[in-house]
Every structure is written in structure tokens, then in C-alpha cells.
Amino acid sequence: MNPGLPSTLNPAxxxxxxxxxxxxxxxxxxxxxxxxxxxQRPALGTTPKDVVWKNGKAELWRYKGGDxxxxxxxxxxxxxxxxxxxxxxxxGNSTVEYLTAAGLDVFMLDWGVPDELDADNDLERYxxxxxxxxxxxxxxxxxxxxxxxxxxxxxGVLAALYAAGHDNAYVRNLILMATxxxxxxxxxxVGLLREGRLxxxxxxxxxxxxxxxxxxxxxxxxxPTTEVAQKANLLENLWNDEFVEGxxxxxxxxxxxxxxxxxxFRQLVELLIRQNILMTGSIPLGTRQVDLINAQGHILNAxxxxxxxxxxxxxxxxxxLVGDPALREELRLxxxxxxxxxxxxxxxxxxxxxxxxxxxxxxxxx
Amino acid sequence: MPANQxxxxxxxxxxxxAIGQPxxxxxxxxxxxDVISTTTRVRRKAQGAAEGAxxxxxxxxxxxxxxxxxxxxQQLARIERRLNQLSDEVSDREESTPVSGRAR
Numbered sequence: 001m002n003p004g005l006p007s008t009l010n011p012a013x014x015x016x017x018x019x020x021x022x023x024x025x026x027x028x029x030x031x032x033x034x035x036x037x038x039x040q041r042p043a044l045g046t047t048p049k050d051v052v053w054k055n056g057k058a059e060l061w062r063y064k065g066g067d068x069x070x071x072x073x074x075x076x077x078x079x080x081x082x083x084x085x086x087x088x089x090x091x092g093n094s095t096v097e098y099l100t101a102a103g104l105d106v107f108m109l110d111w112g113v114p115d116e117l118d119a120d121n122d123l124e125r126y127x128x129x130x131x132x133x134x135x136x137x138x139x140x141x142x143x144x145x146x147x148x149x150x151x152x153x154x155x156g157v158l159a160a161l162y163a164a165g166h167d168n169a170y171v172r173n174l175i176l177m178a179t180x181x182x183x184x185x186x187x188x189x190v191g192l193l194r195e196g197r198l199x200x201x202x203x204x205x206x207x208x209x210x211x212x213x214x215x216x217x218x219x220x221x222x223x224p225t226t227e228v229a230q231k232a233n234l235l236e237n238l239w240n241d242e243f244v245e246g247x248x249x250x251x252x253x254x255x256x257x258x259x260x261x262x263x264x265f266r267q268l269v270e271l272l273i274r275q276n277i278l279m280t281g282s283i284p285l286g287t288r289q290v291d292l293i294n295a296q297g298h299i300l301n302a303x304x305x306x307x308x309x310x311x312x313x314x315x316x317x318x319x320x321l322v323g324d325p326a327l328r329e330e331l332r333l334x335x336x337x338x339x340x341x342x343x344x345x346x347x348x349x350x351x352x353x354x355x356x357x358x359x360x361x362x363x364x365x366x
Numbered sequence: 367m368p369a370n371q372x373x374x375x376x377x378x379x380x381x382x383x384a385i386g387q388p389x390x391x392x393x394x395x396x397x398x399x400d401v402i403s404t405t406t407r408v409r410r411k412a413q414g415a416a417e418g419a420x421x422x423x424x425x426x427x428x429x430x431x432x433x434x435x436x437x438x439x440q441q442l443a444r445i446e447r448r449l450n451q452l453s454d455e456v457s458d459r460e461e462s463t464p465v466s467g468r469a470r
Contacts, residue, residue, distance in 0.1 A: 056450065089408070116443035129454075188394040197403035202410065206436045207442075221393050225386035232378040236371070 008271075027239035028361045035234075035244065042245040044252065045085030047097045049108070053137035057112025060134045062105070062141060063088075064097050069103030070362040071173050072144040076108045079153035080264060081127075083256050084110040087152065087262045089151060089249050095341050104358060109155075113236040113258045119208025122263040124286045127161045135162075139170070148358055149297070150175035152340055153310060154268075157278070160322050164295040165285055171297040173361045175354070176318055177340045178303060181302040185272045186315035189218060190273045200262075200269040209259035216257045222308055250342065254284050281321045295323040298361050302331040302340070302354065309337040331357065 008081040019344070034040045053060035053089070060075075081227045087108070099106045116123065124230035135147055149171045151159030156179025163171040163324040166362035177227040183190055192198045207210045230247070260268075271284075282291050299322055312332070319328055331353055340354075371379075392398055421431040 009378055040452055055454075116439060119443070120447055192399050192402060193396065194397070197399050198406060202406055206440070208440070223386065224392060224393065227381050229382040229386075232382070234376055237377050278447050 001096035031238045045088045047088050049262045061108045063100045064146045066100035068105040072146040073105040073142040074148045077155035077159045078152040079155045089342040102355045109134050114261045116207045119262045123260040131162045133308045146170045146172040147243045148173040152177045163289040164292045174297045175300045180310045180314045181317045182314045183276050193269050194273050200266045208262040212257040292322045299323040299328045304335045304339045307337045
């Protein structure tokens with residue numbers, strides 16, 4: 001017997017069920033046409049914001065709308081490979097909206113879409129040039145000397161290098177979200193590059209950057225058949241406007257990668273992937289050696305237990321390497337790599353846990 | 367897998383996993399990595415050979431090829447990067463110079 005059916009079905013229930021199915025079929029047809037036509041795409045990254053600093057493609061946004069009760073400001077440093085609106089996907093399903101509503105002053109450092117002009121951007125450019133200037137702007141507009149610095153994915157590596165490599169970093173809290181440290185644990189994502197089957201220059205195109213398509217292919221090949229399951233789920237839930245909107249938002253983001261600046265990519269491959277240098281606790285940056293143990297502030301190492309892009313094994317060593325051992329904390333969350341930004345699991349677990357930790361480590365309301 | 371899913375969806379999801387798991391294992395294998403690196407190199411070589419041939423043909427007719435335009439774009443990007451660097455250096459110096467010491 002179908003477990004969805006009650007043991008006895010009276011005519012009223014049957015009529016109700018038929019009505020529901022007819023209604024859903026009509027909605028499926030309507031939403032199906034809209035989906036195929038590509039109209040009615042959901043608006044993404046809509047939390048109101050001001051651009052408070054800009055240089056080249058990089059922009060620092062300050063989100064509006066909240067009653068800013070806690071300090072210091074939270075500055076999110078996004079990854080270099082994807083679009084930052086994953087952390088502000090849709091109203092009601094947005095990390096920045098959640099943090100802002102909790103009374104935090106939230107900033108986002110968005111790297112934009114690199115082109116030929118950004119091909120020479122190396123790690124030093126991000127850590128020693130963009131980050132100090134963007135954070136100075138955040139301090140100036142917020143009136144706070146310190147910041148809570150939160151890095152997502154590769155943005156976490158940049159944030160950790162900044163917090164460890166600058167004496168006057170003024171980082172009160174350093175949050176590393178799904179931040180890869182042990183590249184030997186990164187699996188298929190970096191297998192081709194780690195073992196020298198491909199050299200970084202073979203992936204760099206005529207613009208001097210790794211094209212977005214190559215990055216998308218890398219992520220897609222982690223689970224090439226899951227799109228079938230996702231499409232089947234969409235078909236079943238096509239009557240549900242909210243489901244369709246959520247599906248379209250995620251589908252848009254997952255295909256919306258940005259080129260990776262060539263100079264930073266060469267360093268990523270040579271230093272981080274092939275030498276796995278972060279695991280030594282020290283990395284050359286410019287003319288100096290940055291020791292990760294010098295990272296300032298309380299450290300929160302947040303990871304998703306079912307992350308197949310940056311598996312927990314690649315993230316766990318942060319607890320032995322970054323910052324003062326007495327100030328390190330770990331947060332294990334259910335869900336996958338994008339759990340930090342969106343989805344039911346994010347709303348239920350990630351956003352409340354991150355927000356509570358930040359507030360616990362912030363200044364009390366003034 | 368939720369029990370209230372329709373039968374067709376459960377069948378599709380099971381089939382997807384049955385096919386997906388071996389596919390995911392295959393794309394993590396050495397053979398797959400070798401195939402990808404070889405095809406990447408072959409594609410780049412073929413692309414380079416085709417570009418070279420078309421460039422020679424176009425140059426015979428005194429026409430610029432795509433690679434010429436690409437070179438010009440790269441040169442322009444280098445100049446713009448250099449200009450940006452100089453502009454940044456000027457801004458940094460202005461910021462580090464005390465107000466009273468600046469030329470008026």
C-alpha cells in the first residue's frame with residue numbers, strides 16, 4: 001500500500017485530493033512555462049546596501065536595514081571563485097540578512113569579475129593591498145577600531161593570512177567558514193593539479209585568468225549526475241512557487257562562477273596545492289614569512305560535515321595551526337559547502353550558530 | 367528518502383544514485399585524470415595549430431587575426447595595470463604625507 005494514502009478514503013477526502021492534484025497540475029503547467037521561457041527569475045542579493053569603498057573590481061558593501069547594536073563590524077571576505085550573493089541569496093534565506101537583523105553591522109568584500117586587468121593579482125595583492133584598504137574603510141565608516149573578519153572558502157585563507165601577516169590588523173574575531181587548509185584532503189577538486197598532470201599555465205586562457213567555465217567544470221564533475229535528481233525534484237515540486245524560486249536561485253549561483261586571476265592561481269597551485277604549505281603553519285608572502293599562529297583574535301573554525309567541495313578533513317587542521325591555541329573554537333554544522341549561505345539547514349543551524357558566536361564575541365549593545 | 371515521495375521520483379532518485387556513485391568514483395580515478403590532461407593538451411595544440419593556419423591566411427590578405435587583437439588587448443591591459451599601479455602609489459604617498467607637508 002502507498003504509505004501516503006490513509007487506510008480508509010472517504011468521498012470527501014477523495015474529492016479534496018482530486019482538487020489538490022488538479023490545482024497543482026495547473027500550477028505545474030504555469031511554472032513550467034515560466035521556467036522554460038526563463039522569465040520570472042528570482043532577484044538575488046537583494047538586501048539593501050551601500051558601496052563604501054571601491055578599487056578596481058573590488059567593492060566593500062555595507063548592508064542597511066538593521067539596528068546596529070553590536071560591535072565591531074563583521075566584514076565578510078568572499079572567495080575568489082564564486083559570486084558573493086550566495087551569502088545573500090534571497091530574502092528570508094540570506095546570511096547577511098540574518099546577521100543584520102540580529103543587530104550586527106555587516107560588510108561584504110566582493111571581488112567582482114576579474115578580467116585582463118586582474119591577471120597579475122597575486123595573494124600579496126589581496127592580503128597586503130586590498131584587504132588593509134577595505135578594512136580601513138570599514139573601520140572608518142563604522143567608527144570601530146576592530147573588526148570581526150569572516151572568510152568564506154578561499155576568502156578564509158585570505159582572511160587568515162591577513163590576520164596573521166599584519167601587526168596592526170585589529171582583528172577581534174576571525175571566522176573561517178569552509179576554509180581549505182590541507183590540500184592533500186581536497187580530493188578530486190585538486191587531483192589534476194596536485195599530481196602535475198596539468199600545469200597551472202595550461203588552465204590559464206588568453207586573458208591571463210582561469211576561465212569561469214573551467215572552474216564550473218571542476219565543481220560539476222564532483223557529482224555529475226546529481227543534476228538529474230535535482231531536475232526530478234523540481235518536476236515534482238513545480239507547483240510550489242517557493243521551491244521553484246529557490247531552485248532557480250541556487251541553479252543560477254552554481255553556474256555563475258568568475259574567472260580566477262592567473263597570478264593567484266599559480267601561487268595556489270605551487271604553494272597551497274603542491275607544497276601543501278599551509279600545513280607547515282607558515283607561508284612566504286611578499287618579502288616576509290607569515291606564521292599562521294600569529295593570527296589575531298578569537299578563531300572560529302566552521303565546517304560543514306557533508307561538504308564535498310572542501311571536506312572537513314581539509315578544514316580540521318586549522319585548529320592546530322591558526323591563531324592562539326587558547327582562542328580557537330570549532331563549529332561543526334550539518335549540510336554541505338553552501339550551507340553557510342543558504343538553505344533550510346543554513347536557516348536552522350548555520351545562521352543561528354554563527355550569529356550567536358559572533359554576538360558572544362562582540363561588544364555588548366551600547 | 368521521504369516516504370511521501372511518488373513512486374516515479376523514488377525510482378529516478380535510486381537510479382541516479384545507482385549510476386551516479388560509480389560515475390563519481392570514475393571521475394576521481396587516475397585514468398580519468400590522465401584522459402582530462404591529455405584532452406586538454408590535445409585541444410590546446412589543435413587550437414594553436416588552427417589559429418596559426420588562419421593567422422597566416424589572414425596576414426596574406428593583410429588582415430588582422432583574432433590573435434593580433436588579443437595581443438593588442440593584452441598590451442592595453444598591461445598599460446592600464448601599470449597606470450593603476452602608479453595611481454595607487456601616488457594615493458599611498460598622499461596618504462602617508464602629513465597634511466602640513468603637502469604642496470599647496
